[in-house]
Amino acid sequence: MIATQSKPTADRPWLDPAATPQIVIDHVSRNYGAFTAVDDVDLRIFRGEMFALVGASGCGKTTLLRMLAGFAEPSSGRISIDGVDMSGVPPHERPVNMMFQSYALFPHMTVERNVGYGISRMKLDAATRKRRIQEALDMVQLGAVAQRKPHQLSGGQRQRVALARALIRRPKVLLLDEPLSALDKKLREQTQFELMDLQYRIGITFIVVTHDQDEAMALASRIAVMDRGRVVQVGTPSEIYEFPASRFVADFVGTTNLFEGTVRASQAGLITVQCAETGCDLLVDDAGSFAPGQRIWVALRPEKIRIGKQPVTAARTNQLRGTVWELGYLGNRSTYRIRTSSGKLITAFSQNERRSAEPAIDWSDEVFVSWGADAAVLLQS
Numbered sequence: 001m002i003a004t005q006s007k008p009t010a011d012r013p014w015l016d017p018a019a020t021p022q023i024v025i026d027h028v029s030r031n032y033g034a035f036t037a038v039d040d041v042d043l044r045i046f047r048g049e050m051f052a053l054v055g056a057s058g059c060g061k062t063t064l065l066r067m068l069a070g071f072a073e074p075s076s077g078r079i080s081i082d083g084v085d086m087s088g089v090p091p092h093e094r095p096v097n098m099m100f101q102s103y104a105l106f107p108h109m110t111v112e113r114n115v116g117y118g119i120s121r122m123k124l125d126a127a128t129r130k131r132r133i134q135e136a137l138d139m140v141q142l143g144a145v146a147q148r149k150p151h152q153l154s155g156g157q158r159q160r161v162a163l164a165r166a167l168i169r170r171p172k173v174l175l176l177d178e179p180l181s182a183l184d185k186k187l188r189e190q191t192q193f194e195l196m197d198l199q200y201r202i203g204i205t206f207i208v209v210t211h212d213q214d215e216a217m218a219l220a221s222r223i224a225v226m227d228r229g230r231v232v233q234v235g236t237p238s239e240i241y242e243f244p245a246s247r248f249v250a251d252f253v254g255t256t257n258l259f260e261g262t263v264r265a266s267q268a269g270l271i272t273v274q275c276a277e278t279g280c281d282l283l284v285d286d287a288g289s290f291a292p293g294q295r296i297w298v299a300l301r302p303e304k305i306r307i308g309k310q311p312v313t314a315a316r317t318n319q320l321r322g323t324v325w326e327l328g329y330l331g332n333r334s335t336y337r338i339r340t341s342s343g344k345l346i347t348a349f350s351q352n353e354r355r356s357a358e359p360a361i362d363w364s365d366e367v368f369v370s371w372g373a374d375a376a377v378l379l380q381s
Helices: 062-071 111-119 126-139 156-169 185-202 213-219 239-242 245-252
Strands: 023-032 035-045 050-054 076-081 094-097 173-177 205-211 222-228 230-235 258-269 270-275 280-285 296-299 306-308 317-329 331-339 345-351 367-373 376-379
Touching: 023 062, 035 062, 035 230, 050 062, 050 213, 062 076, 062 094, 062 173, 062 205, 062 258, 076 317, 094 156, 111 126, 111 156, 126 185, 156 185, 173 270, 185 213, 185 258, 205 213, 213 239, 222 239, 222 245, 222 376, 230 239, 245 296, 245 376, 258 280, 317 345
Parallel strands: 050 205, 050 222, 094 173, 173 205
Antiparallel strands: 023 035, 023 076, 222 230, 258 270, 258 296, 270 280, 296 376, 306 367, 317 331, 317 367, 331 345
């Protein structure tokens, strides 16, 4: 029997060299006097993607979104959608719509009228207009509250009204600026799944701006991490998290422990790092892309670390001794800050699998922290 291999590019068009991107952001910059808000950004976004732009406040992500919407023009570079150059094309003529962070609902209008406002200037007969409004309400499951006003809705319902109003024009691309920031944690998590389901059903491209890395990781097919106007890494959530391209990405996305050191030896896919911070050498799996004497950083995620009261003896394992300095109980897991004998603080996560009011490892306990050579990644900068 001949084994067949599924095509990995079917739902990941960015892996297919022959695939045509829907949105091309070609070396785009935006200057405000001497300040550069967006600096030479080059991106390719494909039809049907849920694409996220993440970064700290002031990194340029919202400015980039506004240029896609037509509310700002690039100082240099070019943006095209479906092969059409957007230079000089006003916002209302672009095949995009934008959902703002504040939702911007009209308080005196009903849900139905708020949603219908999105097509108020389109030349449609009354029957078609009514049908389009009903379709948009059904899409976000708000038909039952069509006659209510915004103040009579929950935060999640108001968010869906804004979403329906943005979608009613049937744009090719929907731009969302911090779409869930006004919601509480539990509702935000619930709405993330609703948003993903809606995007999958209607099949249009969503571009989401958020400063919340967890939100981006949950929503996006791919993420672009921005820093000081530049895109520093693009990848799937797992690529960004497990294989950060720099110390900035490793530190910004999620929580990480960083150890500075120097390569002592490189052989057979295993790097030995001399690390003054830990007072011992660290072992890291690597293909041999680092040379002896090279200064590097070891990035280690807290969930990759094991904590125990007894030492481990497994091969290719790193192990440090320390004391529980801080302990945070978060319900499903606990966060430990371990001060090692060298003085280095290490953050570790431990899943609370056992039902107990007393932690197995408590404040001031003497512990061993360990991780395999395959748990960390090496970074040059």
